[in-house]
Amino acid sequence: MTALGKLFRTTTFKLTLVYLTVFALxxxxxxxxxxFNTRRxxxxxxxxxxxxxxxxxxxxxxxxxxxxxxxxxxxxxRRPGSSLYLVTTFQGExxxxxxxxxxxxxxxxxxxxxxxxxxLDEAEGAEHHAxxxxxxxxxxxxxxxxxxxxxxxxxxxxxxxxGRWSVAIVVVxxxxxxxxxTRRVLRRVDAMTETSRTIMAGDLSGRLPVAGxxxxxxxxxxxxxxxxxxxxxxxxxxxxxxxxxxHDLKTPxxxxxxxxxxxxxxxxxxxxxxxxxxxxxxxxxxxxxxxxALLMIARAESGQARNDMQEFDxxxxxxxxxxxxxxxxxxxxxxxxxxAETPAPVKGNRELISQALANLVDNAIKYAGPKEQAVNGAxxxxxxxxxxxxxxxxxxxSDGGPGIPEADRSRxxxxxxxxxQSRSLPGSGLGLSLASAVARxxxxxxxxxxxxxxxxxxxxxxxxxxxxxxG
Numbered sequence: 001m002t003a004l005g006k007l008f009r010t011t012t013f014k015l016t017l018v019y020l021t022v023f024a025l026x027x028x029x030x031x032x033x034x035x036f037n038t039r040r041x042x043x044x045x046x047x048x049x050x051x052x053x054x055x056x057x058x059x060x061x062x063x064x065x066x067x068x069x070x071x072x073x074x075x076x077x078r079r080p081g082s083s084l085y086l087v088t089t090f091q092g093e094x095x096x097x098x099x100x101x102x103x104x105x106x107x108x109x110x111x112x113x114x115x116x117x118x119x120l121d122e123a124e125g126a127e128h129h130a131x132x133x134x135x136x137x138x139x140x141x142x143x144x145x146x147x148x149x150x151x152x153x154x155x156x157x158x159x160x161x162x163g164r165w166s167v168a169i170v171v172v173x174x175x176x177x178x179x180x181x182t183r184r185v186l187r188r189v190d191a192m193t194e195t196s197r198t199i200m201a202g203d204l205s206g207r208l209p210v211a212g213x214x215x216x217x218x219x220x221x222x223x224x225x226x227x228x229x230x231x232x233x234x235x236x237x238x239x240x241x242x243x244x245x246x247h248d249l250k251t252p253x254x255x256x257x258x259x260x261x262x263x264x265x266x267x268x269x270x271x272x273x274x275x276x277x278x279x280x281x282x283x284x285x286x287x288x289x290x291x292x293a294l295l296m297i298a299r300a301e302s303g304q305a306r307n308d309m310q311e312f313d314x315x316x317x318x319x320x321x322x323x324x325x326x327x328x329x330x331x332x333x334x335x336x337x338x339x340a341e342t343p344a345p346v347k348g349n350r351e352l353i354s355q356a357l358a359n360l361v362d363n364a365i366k367y368a369g370p371k372e373q374a375v376n377g378a379x380x381x382x383x384x385x386x387x388x389x390x391x392x393x394x395x396x397x398s399d400g401g402p403g404i405p406e407a408d409r410s411r412x413x414x415x416x417x418x419x420x421q422s423r424s425l426p427g428s429g430l431g432l433s434l435a436s437a438v439a440r441x442x443x444x445x446x447x448x449x450x451x452x453x454x455x456x457x458x459x460x461x462x463x464x465x466x467x468x469x470x471g
Contacts, residue, residue, distance in 0.1 A: 016178030023174065024167055031163030035156055042152045046131050047112070050145050053083075054135050057145065061137055069143070070096040077120075082148035084117065084130055090140030099144065107142050110134045114149070129153065188217055204232040256283045311347050311464050314393050315340035317354050318386035325361045329382060334368050336361075340386035344393045347464035348442045353395075356438040357384075359431035360397040360457045367401035367455070392444070393461045400454040435459060 061069040070087055077085045077098035086097030092107055100120040106113050112133050118126050132146025191209045198206040207228060208221040263276030322338035329336035346353070361384060368380040383398045435457070436446040444461040 016174070016182060020171065020174035020178060024171055027170055028163065028167050031159070031166060035159040035163065038159055039152060039156045042155065043131065046147045046152075050131075050133050050147065053145050054133060054143065057143060058135070058137070061141075061143075066095070066137075066139065066141055069137075069141075073097055073143075082151060084132060084144070084146040084148065086142075086144040088142045088144075090142070092142075095141075097144070102144075106132070107134055107144065110136050117146075185217070192221065199228065204228065204235055252283055252287055256280060256287075259283070309348050310350065311345060312350050314344040314346045314353065314395055314461070315342065315386040317350070317357060318344075318384050318395060321354065321357050321361055322384050324358070325365060329365055332365060332368075333380070334365060335381045336365075336384070337381065338384045340384070342387065344386040344388055344395075345464040346393050346442070346461045348461065349438075352438045352441065353459075353461075356435040356459060357395055357397070359435055360459070363431050363457075364397050364399035364401070364455070368399040388463060391463050393463050395459040395461070396456060398451045398454065398456045400451065403450060403453060403455040404448055406450070432457070 057069060057072065060072050066087075073085045073087050073096040076083065077096065084097075084099055086099040086102075087095045088107060089095065098120050100118045100122060102117050103115045106115050112131065114129065114131050116127050117130050117132075118124070118128070129149040130146045131149055132144050135143045135145070137143055188209070188211060195206045195208050207225045210218050210221050210225070212218065259276060259279055263273060263280075267273045267276055318340040319338050322336055326336050361382065364382045368382055380400050382400075383396075385394070385396045385398070387394055432446070432448075439446045439459050439461065442461050444459060447458040447460065449456040449458065
C-alpha cells in the first residue's frame with residue numbers, strides 16, 4: 001500500500017473528511033440563505049418604493065389629469081438611475097416614459113410582473129430585467145412604474161460567487177489541515193506500531209513514545225507503558241521463579257531420593273523402614289507447603305481472588321491469627337499479644353489476608369529469639385495490631401528479633417530469597433512474598449520497618465465500608 005493510500009485509510013482522515021463535509025454543507029446553506037434573503041430584501045424595497053410612487057402619481061393624475069401626469073413622468077424619466085416609467089393610452093400608445101419596449105402582454109395585466117425591457121434611448125436588441133407594476137388609471141390610461149433588476153442580480157451574483165469561493169477555500173484548507181493532522185497522528189501511530197513489533201519480537205524493554213502533548217494518544221501510550229512495565233516485571237518474576245524452583249527445590253527432592261535409597265540399602269527391620277518413611281512424609285509435606293505458597297502467590301498476582309472479595313473485620317482476623325499461634329509462641333517462650341480492640345473494616349479476600357498475616361506472625365516467631373535471650377528477665381514479645389489510620393487499615397506484626405537491614409528489605413519480599421541470618425532456620429522464603437502479593441491485590445502495600453530492635457511488618461489496606469456483625 002502506498003503512503004498516500006495508507007494516509008487516506010486512516011480513521012483520522014475519515015473523521016476529518018466527515019467534519020469537513022458537514023462544515024462545508026453548513027457554510028453553503030448559510031451563504032445560500034444569506035443570498036436568498038438579500039435578494040428578497042431588495043425585492044421588498046423595490047415593491048415599497050414603486051407602490052409609493054404609484055400612489056403619488058395617481059394623486060397627480062387626480063389633481064391635474066393626464067396632461068399633468070405626462071409632464072411629471074417625462075421629468076422623472078429623464079433622470080439617470082434604475083427607475084422605469086411609462087404612460088400609455090388604453091390602446092397601448094406611449095405618451096411619456098423611458099421604456100422603449102416590453103414583453104408582449106405586460107401592459108394588459110395590471111399588477112406586479114418581472115419582465116424583459118429595453119430603454120427608450122437604447123438600440124434594438126438590448127435587453128434588461130425589471131420588476132414593474134402596471135396600474136390602470138381612470139379613462140383607460142395605463143401607468144407602469146418599475147425598477148431595473150441589474151443591481152439586484154449583480155449583488156446576488158457577488159454573494160453567490162463569494163459563497164462558492166468561500167466553500168472552495170474551506171474545502172482546500174480543510175483537506176490540507178486534515179492531511180497535516182492525519183500525517184502527524186499517523187507518524188505517532190507508526191512509531192507505536194514499530195515499538196509493538198519490537199515488544200512482540202521479545203524485547204520487553206520497549207516503550208511507546210510519548211509526545212508530551214497530554215492528548216488522548218499520550219494518555220493511551222502512558223497507560224500502555226504502565227501495562228508493559230507490569231508485564232515485564234511479571235515475566236522477569238516468572239523467570240526468577242522458574243530459576244528459583246529449579247535451584248531451591250532440587251535440594252529437598254535430592255534429599256528425599258537419597259533417604260529413600262538409603263532406607264532400601266541400609267534398613268534392616270520395620271522400625272528403620274518406618275523411620276525412613278516418616279522422614280520422607282515430613283520432607284514431602286514441606287514440598288507441598290512450598291507449592292501451596294507458590295499457588296497462593298500466583299492466585300494473588302493474577303487477580304483471580306478478586307471474585308471472592310467481601311466486607312469483613314480485619315481486627316477479627318488479627319485476633320484469630322493470634323489465638324492460632326499463641327500455643328506455638330508459648331512453646332518457644334515468646335509473649336504474643338494482640339491489639340485489635342476497634343473494628344477495622346476492609347473489603348477483600350478473607351482467606352488470603354488471613355494467610356498473609358499468619359505468615360508474618362510465623363516469621364516473627366521464628367526470629368523473635370528463645371526465652372534464654374530475654375532482656376532484663378522479660379520474655380521476647382510479638383505484638384499483632386489491627387488499627388485504622390485515615391482511609392487505610394494497618395495490620396502490623398512487631399518483634400524484637402534481629403530484624404532486616406534496610407539494604408536487604410527490598411530483596412526480602414522476593415520469592416525464595418533467604419537472608420544470611422535465616423538460612424539455618426526452616427522455611428522456603430515465600431512468606432513475605434505472599435504477604436506482598438496479597439497487599440498489592442487489595443490495592444495496598446507491604447512495608448518492612450525497624451522496630452528498634454527487631455522488625456515491624458505492616459500490611460496497609462484500603463478502608464472498607466461498615467462491617468456487618470452477625471447477630
